[in-house]
Amino acid sequence: MKAVDDTATRLLERFxxxxxxxxxxxxxxxxxxxxxxxxxxxxxxxxxxDWKYTSTKAIAKRDFARPDxxxxxxxxxxxxxxxxxxxxxHRLVFINGHYAAALSDGEMxxxxxxxxxxxxxxxxxxxxxxxxxxxxxxxxFSGFTALNTAFAEDxxxxxxxxxRRVERPIELLFVSMARDEPVAAHPRVLIDAAHHGEATIIExxxxxxxxQNLTNAVTEARLxxxxxxAHYRVQRExxxxxxxxxxxxxxxxxxxxxxxxxxxxAALCRTDINTALNAEGAETLYNGLYLVxxxxxxxxxxxxxxxxxxxxxxxxxxxxxxxxxxxxxxxxVYVAPHAQKTAAxxxxxxxxxxxxxxxxxxxxLEIYADDVVCTHGATVGQLDTQAxxxxxxxxxxxxxxxxxxxxxxxxxxIERMSIEPxxxxxxxxxxxxxxxxxxxxxxx
Amino acid sequence: xxxxMLKITNLHARVEDAEILRGLNxxxxxxxxxxxxxxxxxxxxxxxxxxxxxxxxxxxxxxVTYKGQDLLEMEPEERxxxxxxxxxxxxxxxxxxxxxxxxxxxxxxxxxxxxxDEIDSVDFLTDVKQKMKLMGMDESFLKxxxxxxxxxxxxxxxxxFQMMVLEPELCVMDETDxxxxxxxxxxxxxxxxxxxxxxxxxVLVTHYQxxxxxxxxxxxxxxxxxxxxxxxxxxxxxxxxxxxxxxxRYEEAESA
Numbered sequence: 041m042k043a044v045d046d047t048a049t050r051l052l053e054r055f056x057x058x059x060x061x062x063x064x065x066x067x068x069x070x071x072x073x074x075x076x077x078x079x080x081x082x083x084x085x086x087x088x089x090d091w092k093y094t095s096t097k098a099i100a101k102r103d104f105a106r107p108d109x110x111x112x113x114x115x116x117x118x119x120x121x122x123x124x125x126x127x128x129x130h131r132l133v134f135i136n137g138h139y140a141a142a143l144s145d146g147e148m149x150x151x152x153x154x155x156x157x158x159x160x161x162x163x164x165x166x167x168x169x170x171x172x173x174x175x176x177x178x179x180x181f182s183g184f185t186a187l188n189t190a191f192a193e194d195x196x197x198x199x200x201x202x203x204r205r206v207e208r209p210i211e212l213l214f215v216s217m218a219r220d221e222p223v224a225a226h227p228r229v230l231i232d233a234a235h236h237g238e239a240t241i242i243e244x245x246x247x248x249x250x251x252q253n254l255t256n257a258v259t260e261a262r263l264x265x266x267x268x269x270a271h272y273r274v275q276r277e278x279x280x281x282x283x284x285x286x287x288x289x290x291x292x293x294x295x296x297x298x299x300x301x302x303x304x305x306a307a308l309c310r311t312d313i314n315t316a317l318n319a320e321g322a323e324t325l326y327n328g329l330y331l332v333x334x335x336x337x338x339x340x341x342x343x344x345x346x347x348x349x350x351x352x353x354x355x356x357x358x359x360x361x362x363x364x365x366x367x368x369x370x371x372x373v374y375v376a377p378h379a380q381k382t383a384a385x386x387x388x389x390x391x392x393x394x395x396x397x398x399x400x401x402x403x404x405l406e407i408y409a410d411d412v413v414c415t416h417g418a419t420v421g422q423l424d425t426q427a428x429x430x431x432x433x434x435x436x437x438x439x440x441x442x443x444x445x446x447x448x449x450x451x452x453x454i455e456r457m458s459i460e461p462x463x464x465x466x467x468x469x470x471x472x473x474x475x476x477x478x479x480x481x482x483x484x
Numbered sequence: 485x486x487x488x489m490l491k492i493t494n495l496h497a498r499v500e501d502a503e504i505l506r507g508l509n510x511x512x513x514x515x516x517x518x519x520x521x522x523x524x525x526x527x528x529x530x531x532x533x534x535x536x537x538x539x540x541x542x543x544x545x546x547x548v549t550y551k552g553q554d555l556l557e558m559e560p561e562e563r564x565x566x567x568x569x570x571x572x573x574x575x576x577x578x579x580x581x582x583x584x585x586x587x588x589x590x591x592x593x594x595x596x597x598x599x600x601d602e603i604d605s606v607d608f609l610t611d612v613k614q615k616m617k618l619m620g621m622d623e624s625f626l627k628x629x630x631x632x633x634x635x636x637x638x639x640x641x642x643x644x645f646q647m648m649v650l651e652p653e654l655c656v657m658d659e660t661d662x663x664x665x666x667x668x669x670x671x672x673x674x675x676x677x678x679x680x681x682x683x684x685x686x687v688l689v690t691h692y693q694x695x696x697x698x699x700x701x702x703x704x705x706x707x708x709x710x711x712x713x714x715x716x717x718x719x720x721x722x723x724x725x726x727x728x729x730x731x732x733r734y735e736e737a738e739s740a
Binding site: 424425426427429430431432433434435436437438444445447448450451452454455467482483484 | 536559563565569576580593646650
């Protein structure tokens with residue numbers, strides 16, 4: 041196939057092969073179209089406005105192999121060690137994108153929820169995905185989405201029944217493992233919540249043995265009338281790895297999405313979090329935390345489309361950047377004509393701990409209705425001197441006071457998360473990253 | 485005669501280009517309660533912050549000695565270890581940092597400085613609970629973060645509560661009475677009265693006389709334009725209440 045550039049050509053060649061679902065005309069067609077779209081688009085470049093601050097050259101430079109399903113094994117104890125302590129979740133484990141049944145809690149099926157691996161659904165019942173896969177997530181959202189749609193072969197399908205609440209969180213643990221050569225995984229997750237269905241879903245991305253792999257993940261979700269989904273994205277990939285991820289949600293009336301986006305790993309991480317509020321009473325909370333240092337690059341693009349009146353969104357992203365780290369935050373809020381009584385609040389607060397760290401933050405408000413309340417604010421700064429003085433006046437030494445305020449800054453994001461073990465783990469993680477961790481322990 | 489606990493001599497201080505304190509003199513002995521009153525902009529909050537070590541102000545002239553030491557040479561945390569405490573007008577919220585743990589750490593830092601062992605956890609908690617009760621604070625306070633989600637009145641009571649637990653020798657209270665309803669004011673006053681001791685000095689910075697209905701000061705000083713214009717006993721506060729700050733300015737003009 042003729043592609044836009046050599047990289048696209050090479051990637052298309054590298055990733056080709058048989059995949060579950062090929063036998064379905066519908067799936068095969070979807071993949072063919074996506075392949076063609078990727079051939080036209082290639083990887084995003086910095087001439088595209090949405091990718092202005094993030095170069096994909098480091099990804100283009102590497103030659104990622106396609107991991108095989110048979111290699112989806114790992115030492116169970118080592119996987120166990122990746123657990124968030126105390127988190128009682130139904131867990132599905134994926135090794136380099138492939139479902140590892142032996143390491144997982146297995147298929148989940150009761151009157152409230154059904155959780156299956158995507159590979160299984162593609163093999164056994166591909167047509168069940170018709171008009172659901174590549175529905176909320178447009179194939180051409182970016183070159184990466186096209187690539188995922190063309191080559192996704194595993195992931196998860198989560199279906200929540202109407203009027204049911206799934207008590208246990210569902211954790212999808214994506215482990216990126218070092219192999220002889222770097223590999224690329226394209227996990228795909230489909231979440232379908234029927235009316236008034238409720239669930240908590242955690243996508244947990246971890247690197248093991250410092251791989252230089254690429255994770256190119258796409259999740260799409262459909263929230264029917266009154267559905268409530270808490271969706272967590274915890275990204276702690278290898279510091280040599282690459283993580284591209286996107287979430288695409290369609291929300292019906294009175295539904296509620298809570299999206300928590302934690303980004304701490306990867307050399308390069310880009311996440312796109314998108315939701316469309318398509319009927320009255322729909323609401324969304326976006327809560328983000330990025331903690332980066334060294335030469336890490338973290339780029340978050342969010343989008344909230346208020347397509348109907350009386351919809352609400354609240355978005356708060358916080359970041360701490362040290363060393364030569366580079367951050368990008370772009371928060372787009374769109375309010376359609378006639379989407380009156382929309383309320384949209386956005387904030388992005390950043391602390392730069394070194395003179396070499398950098399953040400580009402930009403709100404993007406497109407408002408076509410007049411009776412709305414939309415606010416936004418971005419801060420880039422150092423620690424609050426008044427708060428530092430307060431702590432020191434209580435006898436806390438300067439270094440410890442600084443650490444406590446950094447912790448407190450992150451905590452403002454962490455405390456919005458309702459899963460206690462996740463909060464505890466993140467708090468511990470933040471403290472361990474700070475100087476004088478042992479002294480800070482006394483205060484929390 | 486023994487040295488005063490706090491001795492401020494000809495203190496001049498500025499923030500950026502504005503000179504705020506212009507030759508302030510003040511002596512406070514252990515065992516005394518002093519009220520420093522003055523209109524807005526007179527420099528009284530600046531004085532309180534300088535005593536606690538806030539470095540936004542530049543001291544250009546004069547000296548402050550505390551227990552015979554040069555206070556201005558000390559870092560804020562050293563002053564705390566030496567027994568200086570500032571009750572803030574606007575206490576800061578610190579999410580995720582537990583109230584009680586901060587207090588315990590503050591107390592232990594001070595004890596360490598004094599060459600004492602860390603306080604026994606059970607003793608500490610008993611003391612904390614008893615003082616919380618005195619300040620009318622709910623048990624849930626033990627689990628909450630520093631000032632987070634506190635009402636204005638709760639923050640002020642928390643300042644006095646911290647002061648009671650840390651048992652400082654020099655208590656500087658910056659407008660602790662502002663924004664309090666009468667019940668909260670009484671609780672705060674009760675806490676302060678409880679702190680009165682022959683080994684301790686208390687400096688109340690206030691705009692209004694009403695706190696002094698509940699706490700009897702030994703000395704009252706009126707501050708204007710960065711100087712102490714007039715000092716007297718508690719009667720001075722009543723006269724101020726009656727005549728307003730203009731009365732002092734008028735008197736000053738008369739004598740000039």
